[in-house]
Amino acid sequence: MAGDKETKLRTILNDLSSFIVAFSGGVDSSFLAYRAHHLKNRDVLAVTIRTPYIPAIEISDAIEFTSRHGIQHKILDLSFPEIVRNNPLERCYLCKKTLFNELKRFAFNNNFRHVVDGTNADDTGEYRPGLKALQELGIRSPLLEAGLTKEEIRKLAKEDGLEIWGKAAMACLLTRIPYNTEIREEDLRMIEAAESLLFKNGYPGTRVRIHGDLARIECMPGYFDKMIQKTEREKIITGLKHIGFRYISLDLEGYRTGSSNPQIQ
Numbered sequence: 001m002a003g004d005k006e007t008k009l010r011t012i013l014n015d016l017s018s019f020i021v022a023f024s025g026g027v028d029s030s031f032l033a034y035r036a037h038h039l040k041n042r043d044v045l046a047v048t049i050r051t052p053y054i055p056a057i058e059i060s061d062a063i064e065f066t067s068r069h070g071i072q073h074k075i076l077d078l079s080f081p082e083i084v085r086n087n088p089l090e091r092c093y094l095c096k097k098t099l100f101n102e103l104k105r106f107a108f109n110n111n112f113r114h115v116v117d118g119t120n121a122d123d124t125g126e127y128r129p130g131l132k133a134l135q136e137l138g139i140r141s142p143l144l145e146a147g148l149t150k151e152e153i154r155k156l157a158k159e160d161g162l163e164i165w166g167k168a169a170m171a172c173l174l175t176r177i178p179y180n181t182e183i184r185e186e187d188l189r190m191i192e193a194a195e196s197l198l199f200k201n202g203y204p205g206t207r208v209r210i211h212g213d214l215a216r217i218e219c220m221p222g223y224f225d226k227m228i229q230k231t232e233r234e235k236i237i238t239g240l241k242h243i244g245f246r247y248i249s250l251d252l253e254g255y256r257t258g259s260s261n262p263q264i265q
Helices: 002-016 027-037 056-069 091-109 130-137 150-159 185-200 221-227 230-243
Strands: 018-022 043-050 073-077 114-116 207-211 214-218 247-250
Touching (some): 091 130, 185 230
Parallel strands (some): 043 073, 214 247
16 A cells, blocks of 8 residues: 555656745655655755744754755745744644745746646544635645655654654644744744753653743653652753743653644633
């Protein structure tokens, strides 16, 4: 089955001929950029948009991956879109519309015929208003069109020898802030610093949601026992308070995708 999907993906990419890959540095877009790069006689460029709410580690991972595999890569710097300043419920839709309009403009100005992204077959089952924006803009999603799931993409990436096959999912920092809340630069940097601290201490994939001066930690179930041990707990509390949080809480429900979405609240 996966072999059929691989064949379909190859056919889709070959038919596109000239395109840019919206490249975040995550598993999906990395796998897509890698496979596209290995097509013959195709004009392909991976393009990463850098905004204040994209974690810096994602940018550095994108640079490292493309450099390691010889993939042509371009970074576009974009200032904070004021249309999402207050983190509205339609934030993902507005953000995607803004970022992909920028990618389409870049593609047109540089003679690329298409823009593709790393949406996969699992993404359609989640609350993802950003997908509507992609459809409206005519963005192609080859992994989705080929029917590839996240698990299949990880498996294929591992078979390709890509070091990112097991990388924890990331998301823009706006998802850590409650809806209808003004986005402040200092809050974004606090969230980024807190998650970086937790990642470095052995908790990849952990989210730090901010509620005023309170940090709500969402971690994988397997991390609970370790986090509540006295030494670990004190290290986390000290680190996050040093960053600027006054209160630190551990969400007993753990990490779940889209925990701030309207139907989950």
